[in-house]
Structures are given as C-alpha cells and as structure tokens.
Amino acid sequence: MDIFGTSLTTLKEMITGKKISSKEVFSYFSSRSQKYNPDLNAYLTLIDFADQKDGDLSGIPLAIKDNFCTESIRTTASAKVLDTFIPPYESTVTRRLKEAGALFIGKTNMDAWAHGSSTETSDYGPSKNPWDTTRAPGGSSGGSAAAVSAYLAPAAIGSETAGSIRQPASWCGIVGLKPTYGRVSRYGVIAMGSSFDCPGPMTQTVEDAAAILQVIAGHDPSDATTATEEVPDYKKKMTEKRSLTFGVPEEYMKGLDKDVEKKVEESLKVLEKMGHKVKRVSLLDPKYSISVYTILQRAEVSSNLARYDGIRYGNGRDAFGQEAKRRMMLGTYTLSHGYYDAFYKKAQKIKTLIIEDLQRVFSDVDLIVAAPTPMTALKLGEFEKYPFFGETMDVLNEAAAVAGTPAISIPCGLDSQGLPVGLQFMGNYFDEGTILNAAYQFEKETNFFNVLAEGRTKYE
C-alpha cells in the first residue's frame, strides 16, 4: 500500500481500521529515513520498532527533536558535550506521546543547544532543506522540519525559544505551532532559555497539529511553570464556524523580501474573501523584541549551560562550540555585578511593555497576522553574510516569544525561486483554539496551495 504523504490523522484511521498495521507504518518510515537521511541529515539517531500502548496516537511514528530526553535513547541536543548521553528518564512530552500510543522513529538534528536558525551550528553537520539540498532547512528545529517535509515522518516534535518551530516550518513548507509558554511542559527538555522554551508540533496539516497538541498540553507537576488552565478540545475549537478579525501590524510588513510580502498580501485577500475582517494595526517596532530576547535568552543560556561540567554526564566544557561560548559569555557579562539593572532588569521591563502592547491589539482583533520570517530558505553558509543572523531571521517571531503568546506558521505559497513561503497567525494567551481555527479554515480554503505536495515529488 502506498501511503506517501498521508496525514497523521488519516494514518491513525487506517491503523485503527486495520487497513495497515503499526509495524508496517513504522517500517515504511524507517526505510525512507534510512534511504534519505544520508542526503538530508535530518536524524542523528534512528530508533527501532517497539511495542506501543493504545491511545489517541496509536501506532503513529514521530520524529523527536534531539533536545527531548528519551529514556535509554541517546540525546545530544546536537552538542558534542552530550555526545554519549543516555538519559535515565523521559521528558514529559515524550512520555505523554508514548502513553498515547506514539512510536519514535528517530531523534532529529538541530542547532547545537538550539542556538541558531539554520541547523548549521549543529556539532553533527547541518541538515539540508528537502526543497533544495544546497539550502538550510531553518532552525533550530531544522531536522524535524526536514523530516516532515520529505515525509521521513508523518509529523514531528520541535521546540521553540524564539522562532525555532515557526521559521523552519516556514522554510520547509509545513505547519509549525508554538503554544503559549507553560501550556506544554518543559520537563526533560534540554534547557535553552527557560522563560521562553516551548515544545510544539510540526506537521503536514492543521488537524495533525491539533491532535498532537491535545496529547502534550496540560499541567505537569514536574514543571512548576506549566499552567493549570484547562486544556480545551482543540479539534472542536478548530472546526467551529467563526468569522474572525485579523490585525496586520504595519511594522511587521517592513523589510520583507518582495515575494514574501506579495504572498502575505495575497493571503490577506484570501482571508477577506472567506468573510473575515482584516485591519491594519500598529505594534512596537520588532527591533525592541530582538533586544529584549537577546539579553534575557543569553543570560538564561549562561545559567543553564553552567551545569555542564562533564562530571555527572557528558564531556567537559572544552567541548562547547563557538556559538554556545559566545552566548554564555554575553549572558555572563550582562548578569555580572553592576550590570544586572542595565541589562536583565531593563529587558524584563520592556518585556512588560511588549506584553501590554500585544494585549492592546488583542482587545481589538482575534489574531495578528504577519510573515513568520522575512525571507525564504537561504543557501547553506549564506548566514555568514548576515550579522546577527538568527535574530534577523526571527525578527517577526520574537514578540510572541518574549510575551509567551502562541503562534502558528502555515504554508501560503511559493516564491519566484519555487521555495515555500509561510504565513503566521499570532493569538492571545491560551488561545491556541482560535489560531488552529483560522489555520484550519485557511487550509480548507486553499489546501495550502498544494505547496507540500509540490515540494516533495522527488521523494515519492
């Protein structure tokens, strides 16, 4: 049976209806992964079939970003410091997925410690973009995005600190959802910026993203920063008939690549045609989000990476790559005596302003719409031309990261080079339901312009 391109939701129906066994599905993805991984470097570790539990994801093989601790399975965060690390425990996200019946096909490549937006900082070499293997898949969840894009997995788990789900999703033509901070547990996720980190689904369809979020969302006693808010029925929220008001921040339409701008404008027309309201709004210049994010995240990195001493696990501090060292040093500088108020505290105050700014706009609109990244996939190595590369790529993602609000990236067409362009919907706290609703309606209306099917014909 040829299941190429089948969504997670449909695969699950096929497995439940006994049209195909979970073992057949697993070996299908396993052999595809073995075949294409040498070209794409999407996976660092491939995993053998294991018996699964019964649940909402019974028999579904998923690709897991390598910063999620998986019990007895090597977990490196693409860093040589953790080259041989075998976690003695399971992250909450992967535990919940296993309890729902999911299987893991492999651990995916990423920027080392999730520090980057291209996977080029990985200590195990960059992943390649399946659309054009001379290009980067984005990052830091680039291996997960590439795996879904080339159909080496029906869906994947990524994590985002600022843009690490949305930007690679956009560059690889898939769906990527960053939930509200605290909606999904960070327990067992190798920490980068602890006040930002958010695990989330990277999928082919919006329905698949809702199905995964349903399983991984919710309070976790092992992560005190998780929210106690009830988890709604996302599928129900997704399918309600709603007319929404979208706000387009003028400040986010500046500096875009011409093709990206064109696709976003076309998407706004689609939303209007579907009966939604689209209005122009104003937000703080996103350059301030970059600064707040840079200060807070580097500080948290310096603290989080301080624990890697090579004594209890992993290799010593000489194994850190340059990017990690650079971030730790900046964080150490801004947190050092006499500088805390000038950097960290000031950034936390402007975080308050960014939250208030978003709240002001959300009192007027249901969702904010923008591009997730100003340009489409760059060539490998091209990032060296851009000073401040990661932040430039994520400039449009950082307000939601700083505020901790949820957002999604969905495909909205191809640029003149035939590369996928993303569209971003940002929502208010815990309003993943409205984001999924809008994204699902947009998908129903456009089928995402067949972007994904076009991009992966060479992998059939």
Next chain:
Amino acid sequence: MSKTADLTKKDILHIAKLANLQIQDANIEMYRNQLAETIKYVENLDELDITNVEPTSHSTRLTNVYFDDGTKNERQFTQKEALQNAKNTKKQMFVVKRIME
C-alpha cells in the same frame, strides 16, 4: 569592566573565566567584536520610556507554586541511574577535582 561596547581583551578573558570557559588567544578578538556588536545593538532599548514599568519574569504571571506536603518524589534516580553517564566514578560516587589543598 568597561561599561559600554568598548570591551577590552582583558574584559573578554575575565568574562570567559567567570563563565568557566577556555578560549584560545586567536579567538579573543572575534569574541570581543561579536560581544561589542550585540551590546551595541541592544542599546536601542534606551529609546523606550520605562519609568514606572514593572519587570515581568513569568509570561503568564504564575506565582508561588508548591508541592503538597508528603508528595512522593517520582523523579528520584537510583544510584545506578544517577551514575550511568559519569566518566569517572569511584565506590558509587562521582570523582571531582580537588578544590582545596
């Protein structure tokens, strides 16, 4: 240390020491430039007025999360699990560098 983006070589070595990182002499200038570039960039925050603005640490403003008394610690490792990834152990303990003479 210098207050502004004018970091010196000495500053870089001091920061590296605080962060417990060894950096090669050949890379000092690179780190100096990169750190200075970033510090210069974030100066744009001075353009905003933050008088009477409270700092935010947790986005959704959770405060004081406690375990109930007597909560079982399900996250405890066995000694074997705790030691399984260590390179240097002795008598079921981690071996560390001597810190006092």
